Amino acid sequence: MTWNRADVAAGLIFLGIGSVLAAYALATLEIGSAAAMGPGFFPLALCVILVVLGAGILFGARNDEAEPAAPVNWRAVIFVMAAPIAFGMTLRSLGLVPSLVIAMTLAVTASHTIGLLKGAAIVAGMTVFCVAVFYYGLRVPVELVNSGLFS
Numbered sequence: 001m002t003w004n005r006a007d008v009a010a011g012l013i014f015l016g017i018g019s020v021l022a023a024y025a026l027a028t029l030e031i032g033s034a035a036a037m038g039p040g041f042f043p044l045a046l047c048v049i050l051v052v053l054g055a056g057i058l059f060g061a062r063n064d065e066a067e068p069a070a071p072v073n074w075r076a077v078i079f080v081m082a083a084p085i086a087f088g089m090t091l092r093s094l095g096l097v098p099s100l101v102i103a104m105t106l107a108v109t110a111s112h113t114i115g116l117l118k119g120a121a122i123v124a125g126m127t128v129f130c131v132a133v134f135y136y137g138l139r140v141p142v143e144l145v146n147s148g149l150f151s
């Protein structure tokens with residue numbers, strides 16, 4: 001019997017992060033009950049889900065066949081992590097549309113197989129979709145384009 005090291009590592013990371021954050025939520029936030037939820041109820045529920053997922057991944061890490069570890073695609077890791085960070089850092093200063101274009105461009109750049117034309121179509125389509133859902137549908141109070149950019 002062998003252990004899949006990647007699954008063991010992922011399971012332990014999920015268990016560790018979920019446990020630490022659950023302990024923090026229990027110590028600092030009012031949990032409440034299912035009928036009258038406090039501000040810590042939802043974070044604690046997410047932590048419990050994370051711990052359960054970690055335990056499931058760890059339980060499934062045993063296998064009889066050792067599989068070679070696939071190489072890490074660092075380009076994808078870096079660009080996919082940079083996309084939401086860039087969105088969060090530019091939303092207030094640039095507005096929704098430029099922030100979405102930047103974030104989607106970074107996310108599309110993570111792929112080796114998406115070409116320029118297909119990538120531009122994805123960026124445009126996702127930007128239109130997000131503006132329709134969040135700005136017009138949900139009425140999130142954010143500017144489409146920061147008016148200070150053109151002054």
